[in-house]
Amino acid sequence: MKLMLSLLATAVMSTSVWAENIAIMGGKVHTMTQLGTMEKATILIKDGKIAQIDSDLRVPDNYRKIDATGKVITPGFVGALTTLGLVEVSSSAGVVDSTVKKAGITKTGAALDVSYALNPDSSLVNISRVEGVTSAATTISNVDTLFYGQGAVMSLGEEPLLKAHAFMKVDVGSKGAEESGGSRAALWVALEAALAEAASVEGKLDAKDDWDGINSRADVAALKKVLSGKMPLFMQADRAADIRQVIAFKKRHPDINVVLVHGVEAWRVAKQLAAHKIPVIIDPEFNLPGGFDQLGATLANAARLEKAGVMVAIGMDTHNIRLAAQHAGNAVANGLSHDAGLASLTSAPAKILGMQDTIGSISQGKRADIVIWSGDPLEVTEAAEQVFVNGEPIKMESRQTKLRDRYLSSQKESHAQPTQYLRP
Amino acid sequence: MQRVPSRLSVAVACLFSLAIVGCSTTPKKEQQPNGKKVSINPDPYPSTYSPIDGQPTIIRNVTILTGTGEKIDNGAIYFADGKVVALGADVDAPADAQVIDGKGKWVTPGIIDTHSHLGVYPNPSTRSHSDGNEMVNPVTAGVWAEHAVWPQDPGFGRALAGGVTSMQILPGSANLFGGRSVVLKNVPNRTMQDMKFPDAPHGLKMACGENPKRVYGEKGGPMTRMGNVAGYRQAWSDAQDYIVQWERYDREFDEGKNPKPPKRDLKLETLAGVLKGDILVHMHCYRADEMTVMMDVMKEFEYKIGTFHHAVEAYKVADKLKEQNVCSAMWADWWGFKMEAYDGIRENIPLVHQAGACAIVHSDSDLGIQRLNQEAAKAWSDGKRAGIEISQADAWQWLSANPAKALGIYDHTGSLEAGKNADVVLWSGDPFSTYSQAEKVYIDGGLAYDRANPEQWPVSDFELGQVGEGDIK
Numbered sequence: 001m002k003l004m005l006s007l008l009a010t011a012v013m014s015t016s017v018w019a020e021n022i023a024i025m026g027g028k029v030h031t032m033t034q035l036g037t038m039e040k041a042t043i044l045i046k047d048g049k050i051a052q053i054d055s056d057l058r059v060p061d062n063y064r065k066i067d068a069t070g071k072v073i074t075p076g077f078v079g080a081l082t083t084l085g086l087v088e089v090s091s092s093a094g095v096v097d098s099t100v101k102k103a104g105i106t107k108t109g110a111a112l113d114v115s116y117a118l119n120p121d122s123s124l125v126n127i128s129r130v131e132g133v134t135s136a137a138t139t140i141s142n143v144d145t146l147f148y149g150q151g152a153v154m155s156l157g158e159e160p161l162l163k164a165h166a167f168m169k170v171d172v173g174s175k176g177a178e179e180s181g182g183s184r185a186a187l188w189v190a191l192e193a194a195l196a197e198a199a200s201v202e203g204k205l206d207a208k209d210d211w212d213g214i215n216s217r218a219d220v221a222a223l224k225k226v227l228s229g230k231m232p233l234f235m236q237a238d239r240a241a242d243i244r245q246v247i248a249f250k251k252r253h254p255d256i257n258v259v260l261v262h263g264v265e266a267w268r269v270a271k272q273l274a275a276h277k278i279p280v281i282i283d284p285e286f287n288l289p290g291g292f293d294q295l296g297a298t299l300a301n302a303a304r305l306e307k308a309g310v311m312v313a314i315g316m317d318t319h320n321i322r323l324a325a326q327h328a329g330n331a332v333a334n335g336l337s338h339d340a341g342l343a344s345l346t347s348a349p350a351k352i353l354g355m356q357d358t359i360g361s362i363s364q365g366k367r368a369d370i371v372i373w374s375g376d377p378l379e380v381t382e383a384a385e386q387v388f389v390n391g392e393p394i395k396m397e398s399r400q401t402k403l404r405d406r407y408l409s410s411q412k413e414s415h416a417q418p419t420q421y422l423r424p
Numbered sequence: 425m426q427r428v429p430s431r432l433s434v435a436v437a438c439l440f441s442l443a444i445v446g447c448s449t450t451p452k453k454e455q456q457p458n459g460k461k462v463s464i465n466p467d468p469y470p471s472t473y474s475p476i477d478g479q480p481t482i483i484r485n486v487t488i489l490t491g492t493g494e495k496i497d498n499g500a501i502y503f504a505d506g507k508v509v510a511l512g513a514d515v516d517a518p519a520d521a522q523v524i525d526g527k528g529k530w531v532t533p534g535i536i537d538t539h540s541h542l543g544v545y546p547n548p549s550t551r552s553h554s555d556g557n558e559m560v561n562p563v564t565a566g567v568w569a570e571h572a573v574w575p576q577d578p579g580f581g582r583a584l585a586g587g588v589t590s591m592q593i594l595p596g597s598a599n600l601f602g603g604r605s606v607v608l609k610n611v612p613n614r615t616m617q618d619m620k621f622p623d624a625p626h627g628l629k630m631a632c633g634e635n636p637k638r639v640y641g642e643k644g645g646p647m648t649r650m651g652n653v654a655g656y657r658q659a660w661s662d663a664q665d666y667i668v669q670w671e672r673y674d675r676e677f678d679e680g681k682n683p684k685p686p687k688r689d690l691k692l693e694t695l696a697g698v699l700k701g702d703i704l705v706h707m708h709c710y711r712a713d714e715m716t717v718m719m720d721v722m723k724e725f726e727y728k729i730g731t732f733h734h735a736v737e738a739y740k741v742a743d744k745l746k747e748q749n750v751c752s753a754m755w756a757d758w759w760g761f762k763m764e765a766y767d768g769i770r771e772n773i774p775l776v777h778q779a780g781a782c783a784i785v786h787s788d789s790d791l792g793i794q795r796l797n798q799e800a801a802k803a804w805s806d807g808k809r810a811g812i813e814i815s816q817a818d819a820w821q822w823l824s825a826n827p828a829k830a831l832g833i834y835d836h837t838g839s840l841e842a843g844k845n846a847d848v849v850l851w852s853g854d855p856f857s858t859y860s861q862a863e864k865v866y867i868d869g870g871l872a873y874d875r876a877n878p879e880q881w882p883v884s885d886f887e888l889g890q891v892g893e894g895d896i897k
Contacts, residue, residue: 091762092638124760240891265891285791287897288547288578289887296892319760326798329858334896380798380858381805400759400769404810407739408771411779419740 019391021046023059027068027372032075032347032361036339043073045368048391053362066386068372074342075362076134076369076387077324078349080281080315081169081234081261084128084136085118085154087318098318099142100149108194110226111218112149114139115164120157124319126398129156131322132377132384134369135359136315137349139169144179146170146190150222150231153353155369157389166353168226169234169261172249173242174293188245190214195253198223232257232352234281238264239293243273250276259352262316265296270308279311279352284331302344303335312336313352314344329378341378367391461677462685464693466702469570471620473609476870480504482517483850486526491533491824491839495817501531503846506869511840524864530855532820533840534589534847534867535796536827538706538753539733539786543593543608543616544569546577547790548886557596558603562640563659565628566690567603569593573616579790580612580619581882582897584873586794587849587862590621592831594733595629597708598639600646600655602629604694605706607831611867612882625832627730628698630656632709632718633764653717660725663695670696704730704832706753710764712740719748731830733786735776736768742779751782751830755792756802773800773822774807777814784830785822796823801856816856845869 022045029041031053044051044063059065083098090096097117105111118138128136139151148169153162170176172187180187197213198220205217215223225231233256235246243266250258260266260280266273273280284302289295298304305312314331315324324345332341350360358367368391375382387394405424409415415422481503488496488511501511502521510516517523544556555572558564573593583591588610595602605627608619632652641647646655669686676683697703705722709715709732722729732738735752736759738745745752754776759768776783785800787793804819828838837845846869853860865873874880878894887893 089760089763089766092634093763268891285794287582287794288790289890289892291548291550294548295887295890296895298892298895298897300896320757323757326802326858330795330798333859333861378858380801381856383805383809403767404739404769404771404775407775408810408812411742411775 019048021051021060021063022388022391022393023063023065024068024073024370024372025059025065027071027073029053029073029362030075030342031363032343033363035363040069043362043370045370045388045391048368050362050364050366050368050370052364066372071385072373072375072377072382073362074132074371074373074377075346075360075366076371076389077132077315077345078353078355078360079128079133079136079138079317079321079324080313080349080352082136082138082315082321083141083318084124084138084156084321085120085122085160086114086138086140088119088122088124090319098140100140100145102144105216105218106145106149107214107216108219108223109143109145109147109149110168110194110222111216112140112143112147113164113222114149115152115161118152118154118160120160123399125156127400128322129387129389129394130384130396130398130401132325132371132373132387133321134371134387134389135162135355136321137167137353139167146176146180146187146194147219151234153355155389157392157394159390162358163353163355165222165225165231166355167232167234167259168222169236171236172246173237173239173262174291176236184242194219195223195227199227226256227253229255229257232259232354234259234261236261237293238262240265240268240296242293243269247272247276247278250278264294264301266310267298267301267304268296270305270310273305274309279313279348280305281313281316281349281352283316283327284314284334284336285327299330299334302331302340306336306340311348311351312340312344313348314341315349325377326380329380332378338378461674464688469568469617469620471622472615472617473611473620473622475506475868476611476872478503478506478846478866478869478871480518480521481524481866481869482515482521483524483526483531486850487530487854488840489530489532489817489820490841491820492841493815493818493821495815501840501848503848503866503869506846508840508842508844508846508848510842524850526850528853529863530851530853530860531840532587532849532851532855533824533838534849534865535587535823536831536833536838537583537588537591537787537793537796538731538784538827538830539788540583540591540593540793541596541788542579542583542591542790542793543573543575543577544595546574547579557598559598559639562600562636562646562655563691564595564599564603565601565659565692565694567595568606569595569603569629570606570616570620573606573608573619575613575616575619576884576886578884578887578897579793580610581884582790583793584610584612584865584882585862585875585897587797587851587855587865588793589847589849589865589867589872590828590831590833590837591793592627592706594627594706597629597631597635600631600636600652601659601691601695602631604703605629607833609867611870611872612884621833623833623836625702625704626694626697627704627706627831628694630705630707632707632714633711634762635708649714653721656721657724659695660699660721660727663692663699664725666692667696667699698727699725701728704728704830706731706733706830708733710734710736712737714764716741716744719744719750722748731784734765734788736765736772738781739769739772739775740767742776742781745776746779746781749782751784751826752776753784753786753827753830755788756785756799756806770802770806771810771812773803774810774812774814777807777818777822778812782826782829783822784826786827797851797855797860798858804856
């Protein structure tokens with residue numbers, strides 16, 4: 001491993017201009033495709049993409065070989081629902097782009113667009129990617145409107161924007177009700193009216209058109225993408241009754257690409273969710289009745305959803321999206337299959353985001369977002385040893401590792417100089 | 425500061441030695457017409473805890489982490505009458521003892537969480553249940569968390585399934601002085617007193633940094649960290665004066681002068697308890713520089729900070745923490761939610777441990793408390809990757825021995841040693857694995873949680889008759 005890391009250190013200097021060809025050899029590869037897990041396989045990376053994967057493969061001459069014998073390899077993890085790139089420090093520390101107060105351009109919130117706000121220099125990017133998270137769905141988490149704007153899919157590499165207008169969130173539980181006058185009786189009517197209005201507009205609203213709708217002109221344009229199914233609608237709900245309303249909504253709007261988010265009581269309506277092919281994004285560790293919408297909270301949520309045939313994605317956090325693997329591990333400890341646990345971090349969120357042809361699995365033609373792990377990634381004691389983003393081995397370094405190294409060094413020997421002169 | 429024993433300090437001492445004759449009958453009230461000296465009852469809300477009936481039990485063929493830094497492979501532990509009787513490679517037990525085959529399993533001391541808000545910030549977390557922060561004044565040392573603990577919080581049962589046998593319930597961190605804490609046994613019951621850890625000293629919650637200044641910045645202050653420190657210093661100074669008043673009263677009474685006793689001040693009574701060494705200080709503090717200022721305040725007023733809580737930057741001043749013998753209660757990896765948490769690193773806990781300072785894994789979370797073993801596992805393995813070699817047996821001290829010491833209950837619990845309380849967890853496997861779970865949790869030898877027996881899982885009143893009653897939690 002040491003040899004491998006030193007080899008990589010030199011590679012880090014390379015840029016995407018002449019990205020080198022890399023062969024990762026001999027690792028146990030969770031492809032997250034029909035090929036399943038290959039006990040010993042070689043992956044060829046060329047021009048930022050996966051060129052080939054096979055268990056018996058001759059590596060061409062112009063490939064740098066990395067020995068991953070005894071290691072575990074997965075696709076880079078896809079944060080299922082985060083605010084990455086939109087926040088540095090959450091509280092009392094300046095502008096947080098994941099929070100939007102009343103903005104003139106929008107009436108229902110649909111128009112908001114985080115693709116303008118992504119900051120690839122955020123320290124969270126390095127801190128998350130050295131632990132195996134290579135891309136993430138990111139969006140606004142705090143609004144006082146009906147919709148949470150248009151989310152994006154972000155790469156934790158040099159070019160942050162993978163997909164703009166990737167999804168839109170709406171809360172149809174208690175929080176949404178609070179923003180809609182304090183009742184679901186208002187919330188659902190508002191949601192249906194906003195969509196109906198957008199649907200009634202033919203073509204594009206022009207600035208010179210008279211318009212005095214529930215939505216602003218920009219909202220209408222965004223909602224049209226939801227109505228056509230291009231932009232998935234993430235519907236947040238916990239209470240089983242609310243989730244049944246989500247299912248009824250899907251029946252009324254078969255073209256809308258509905259995803260259930262949070263879903264603490266989703267297990268109670270798992271069969272119906274499966275029947276209507278509604279995937280869910282959950283935190284499987286929620287097992288407490290935080291309110292009257294979560295009375296059925298249980299650690300068995302993920303396992304029961306899987307059993308009913310529902311696609312499950314795991315990973316709702318931001319500063320600690322790196323802990324999604326632990327969350328999935330705990331779902332596995334409570335009955336989720338290990339395969340579904342890995343899928344919940346990779347192929348499932350990729351599919352939910354309509355990005356399955358790009359990220360979330362290891363197969364020919366996919367973006368080479370790949371992680372070499374010391375062992376089972378769902379074990380809290382294992383770690384990412386080398387991460388590749390878009391085919392490049394990243395420097396396994398962050399603000400946090402530098403702080404660690406500075407103070408490790410100052411603890412080891414008493415220096416003649418104060419700490420601030422120590423460069424790790 | 426003079427350390428002349430006063431009635432107050434003698435009375436507080438009764439907290440720790442109930443054997444002293446007369447303590448329990450100490451007169452409660454202050455104003456006596458003549459002749460009788462006024463004293464304060466230090467324990468007006470006594471524990472009514474009684475253990476669950478246990479049966480003598482021996483667990484054999486099991487891997488044991490003793491909590492004192494030892495690991496016994498393929499060992500045995502026998503406990504009876506609420507106490508650990510013996511443990512080792514081979515242990516004798518009476519023929520009628522219940523025998524558990526621990527093949528492939530692990531035994532540890534019960535986990536002790538020094539930082540929980542269960543009961544004061546319970547689930548459901550409705551506004552009407554929000555009882556953890558008396559946010560009306562920056563100095564509310566007179567409030568006690570135990571007066572607000574709702575024992576029907578379903579969180580107690582969830583924590584039990586995670587192997588937590590005792591915990592400290594703290595007031596929140598909005599105030600410079602948030603109030604007194606209480607230590608509970610995690611046997612969910614009808615009342616706080618039924619759960620109260622007998623003989624555990626009180627703690628005092630204090631808070632550094634952003635929270636007090638954020639809460640009071642526009643409500644009369646403190647508005648800055650300067651104001652925070654001025655607030656502590658003024659309060660300690662007032663408490664010194666309060667002690668002097670009572671000492672004068674004691675002295676004059678003893679001289680036969682029939683003096684009027686000082687007016688009782690609940691806030692200063694708590695602070696005086698700290699200055700006299702009877703109440704342990706638990707201080708919410710993130711930044712290294714700030715913790716160091718607090719240790720100077722501590723020296724200035726001659727009290728002891730027992731533990732810095734959260735201590736996200738403890739790794740930067742681990743040598744100073746060791747020197748002053750102050751514990752750090754930490755998360756494995758929380759960071760970034762505010763500026764003072766910006767420099768959190770994964771190796772905080774192992775770095776503090778390596779420096780020889782006292783390291784504790786804490787939760788401050790109703791979810792985190794359910795898997796503190798995993799928090800320790802993360803810190804342990806992150807340390808190992810950074811070249812800090814710590815044995816699992818040593819690392820377990822972060823979860824039981826060190827917190828027990830920080831709470832003043834190590835004589836009773838926190839390690840598996842003959843004569844100590846049988847607070848024991850049987851794990852399905854190596855507790856440093858995500859996939860291992862607590863199978864059986866014994867508190868004082870009584871089986872408080874048995875994963876294999878859903879009929880016996882605790883269900884709080886709140887959950888009875890609701891969706892999810894008795895489900896897997």
